[in-house]
Amino acid sequence: MIKPEGSYVDLDMPKILSSKKLASLWHLMKGYHTNYLIATVFLGLAAFARTNMYLVLGRYLDQVIGEGFVGNQLLLAALNFGAMIVLQAISSFMSNWMASFTAENTTRRLRDYLFDHIQRLSYAYHAEAKTGDLLERATSDVDTLRRFFAEQAVGIGRIVFIFIINLFAIYSLSPHLARISVIIVPIILIVSMIFFKKLSKAYESYQEQEAVLTTNLQENLSGVRVVKAFARQDYEIKKFDDNNREKFNRGKKLNLMHSFFWPISDLISAGQQIYSSFTAAMMVINGALTIGNFVTFNSLIAWLIWPIRNLGRLIVDTSRAFVSFGRVSEILRAPEEDLFSSTYEPAEGIRGEVEFRNVDFEYEKEHPVLKDVSFKCEAGQVIALLGSTGSGKTSLVNLLPRFYDVTNGSILLDGVNLKEYSRSYLRSQIGIVEQEPFLFSDSIRDNITYGVHREVTQEEVEQAAREAAIHDVILNFSNGYDTLVGERGVTLSGGQKQRVAIARTLLINPRILILDDSTSSVDMETEMQIREALDKLMANRTTFIIAHRIQSIMAADLILVFDKGEIAQCGTHEQLLNEPGMYRDIYSIQTRIDSELQKEIDSVNIL
């Protein structure tokens, strides 16, 4: 009974997103429609029991006034009344149970879906998106939807039930009274719709500000080191306070509207009640109605108006759910990265021959980051990229696993256009060590094995760690490979992080290896160790190396020197040294230091 049912894969998202809002919410409940209906029916039953309580009471009073009770009739009437309460209780239990089952399952499924969807959105989406905003939508807005499913969604059924049942009951007392008692319906509807529009707007702006606040908090927390480094706590507090206050103000506005709506709808309801009640009283005086019936009617009318009054409230509350659903569906509408289409998969795996043909690339229209890049390399070669800051090196290697697609031109892998391969396949073949390594808050072992999709032995893990020159360091931690690292790897030193990231990539044994500036934070000696290990590993796999130290790249088969998105120079180390240009400039600066060092060493040696 307490097991989750159904999974996020059951959701038919295109249908959900293309429907009208109410229908979308209905489709979101897919699989739980029966539970939902049961919940509604039981709510109806509860309403029925409640109405019946009044009828029983009316009859009871009539009988007390009239001929009185004989024998155990009195006890029976009382028990009858008690039975109705119990029926009411059981029904409301059933309906609450079913409603919470529906609501909790629906939201669990939606959360899963969102989680998965968000991680499958494109690189470009994530570059622009604010984490705090995504979080706000995936948590607070989803919670609003949960409320809707638990409370409002079944409320609709209940209201209709109660209304119909009571209307019938009144009708059976007097058709005339029934007719004059429904004048309220159109009035409440109109008033609610007016408020619905206004409240939706106000709530949307409120919720937007809430997201601003969450984003503010998220950014503050993720940049906490910078905040402290500049002692900007006061500034941050003020910024947050401004946002918080703005939210308070918007909340005040929203609240004011609510405070108008409720009494207004209550006044309308009370007006109807007085009117109906007075008419009924006159009917009694005119002899058209018995006193017992009047008492009954007086209770029933309250139960006829109650649902309508609540309908107004429900419509208004639903506006929240709609707004939240709108915000969630904005994420859901963003297209996922297509991982699996175009399924060209060479049986024997890829060889690693890469060719760029007149590749242009831009993140934003009209702002090219790579311009007319062409080069070719054989399988197993080492390609080095060197160039000024922001010249497009990272952007170039990001094209290979298809994190982004080229704007113009084409990239060929083993002679086949990259677009023919599925992204998933490419990523299984290409290993990339990011320029800024990201580790997860998990054990070191789990971080190293993060990319392999099979069971790995401790030996394999250690082997990879050794190749990345981190094994000894890990053994020095008191928990060894089970040492937990903080979020983003904050409890490791810069060089340790980089090496764990290298080990992680080496373990997946990719056909194409990309090292994006991945030894920038390790000392020379460690770098040398890594490089020796890599030399062996690079032997028969195509490797892209981005580095700033000539020494790290001079053995490459092909060196590409980038300047402002274009290949300024290319060739081997020897060729490049022979031509004037950036490469030689860089080389001279670096060797000047080295040759000075040489002199110093010599002088030391002489002494």
Added chain:
Amino acid sequence: MSTFYDESEYDDNVTSQGPVLRRLLKVLKPHWKTMLFAMIGIALVSFLDAYFTILNKRIIDEGIAESNISTLVRLFSIYASIVLAQSFGFFLFIYLIGLQGERVRYDLRKALFNHIQKLSLSYFSKTPLGWIMSRVTSDTEKMADLLTWGIIDTTWAITNIIFASIYMFTIEPKLALIVVLSLPLMIIVSFKFRVNIYRHYRQSRKANSKMTASLNENITGVRVVKALRREDKNLKAFEVLSTEMFRESYRAAFLSAIYLPTIQTISAISLVLVLWQGGLMVSGTTLTVGGLQAFVSYIMMILWPIQDLARVYAEMQNAVASSERVFSLLDTKPAIVNRENTLPPTSLVGDVIFENVSFHYEDGEPVIRNLNFQVKQGQTVALVGPTGGGKTTTVNLLCRFYEPTSGRILIAGHDYLEYDLQNIQSRIGVVLQTPHLFSGSIRENLRYGNLEASDEQVEKAAKLASAYDFITSFEHGFDQNVGEGGNLLSVGQKQLISIARALLAEPDIFVMDEATSSVDTLTEALIQKGMHQLMSGRTSFIIAHRLSTIKSADQIFVIEDGQIAESGDHKSLIQQRGIYYNLYTKQFRHDLETKFDPFIDAGTEANTA
């Protein structure tokens, strides 16, 4: 995923909620007037509610039964005017209570955020960000709900019950007694349920923050997730969390669903007794029919408040679970605080001395051991050494992000514990090893270093850090948006901006932790020229692996295993032929051996202008 530390900051005591509740009420204290008015409003409304029943009774007895139309009209007009008054009261209290809710949200978040700003780095490196977030956002929400509608519903229910009981006693005390006697039973049942419902809510709040943490981490690390095709596994891991959340909230909801009907059934029993006994009394003529009718409608009237009370009580458990989390965050003591009698804010111009400084992050794992050094005012010091040696940690200590576990650090003649924290941190300019920018424009990011900087100053700093050229090449120049964490820039660009940001702060002590590790050689050479000029007269700490950056330092400390293994200037260290010599020449010699380079002369001749 997210296995880091388990949340267990509060004891497992589920039976006594007194302290949390008392503290919760304190949150309302500054706004007690509003609250009082709202409560009076609601009491009035419910008092009038009870009056309707009397009115109804009179309508039947005096109006209808007597066929007196004028009385009827009069009674109905009274009825209408009460309704009018009531809805005004209604408006007032809804407005007040809603306002109160917003205020409580505002207050709680402000208090939390302000407190978070005081917490030390050691807290943040061990607490998943999502945990903190969920406390500030969703837990405060639950608290505000309880403190507003929860209290109002309770007030309404209780006044309703009280008024109805009073009326009932005036009509027929014996019958009323039957009703009142069922109360203790309800209370006992409620307590039994409470403990269980609460337990599940507590777990569900915990699951909620784990979910938030997992989501947050997955979003920030989404690039790695994609590159390593972890989507399926991560989803599986998340499903475990969301299922836990489901299980706990569902159990709590299920228990509440049983709880409410149980309460109703108890009230049903007492009502059956009342009807039965009441019927007997009317037959015995101790009770009028109108009286019985009124009595019965009072019973109906308290039936719902009792149910309401039960509902609020169940929901309250959720809010209490949330409050615990919020309070535990507020109670977290910052590891680093100002000492008493701190010195008034001053400049930190002067010598920096480390005296027998030792430090560890985790007990039993010393990172810095007995570090001693002295840096004269205006000197440039380079920290070098193998990775993980403790260079960043040394800087963390200098900036007082952490404090030494033993030994002292003296700045300008004072133990730095005597200074105000703010004073130290605003006078030391650090470029962190991992560059971080905030979303917003480049200009805003640079100004973070100096909020009052003029545009000229900003541009000057950018030029010094060699960031000017690439900034102006952007479409919006200094107003270009950098994206969250600086995502829309290249890593080198982020580093240059971080340097410019620190320059703008014009600190007394300047710290660069591998600030140019991802910057190309030509740009680095340019920066160094600017730096020289900038560092003269300023005490500077430079951490770098590239020889070019450290060569000209006045002192070089080779830090290995948390100790200074060697120190001196470049020349003397080379002469020592120790670690430093090896660190920087082994590779160099290695390269010479493995690849004799015939073009080395061609290179050196073509010097850059």
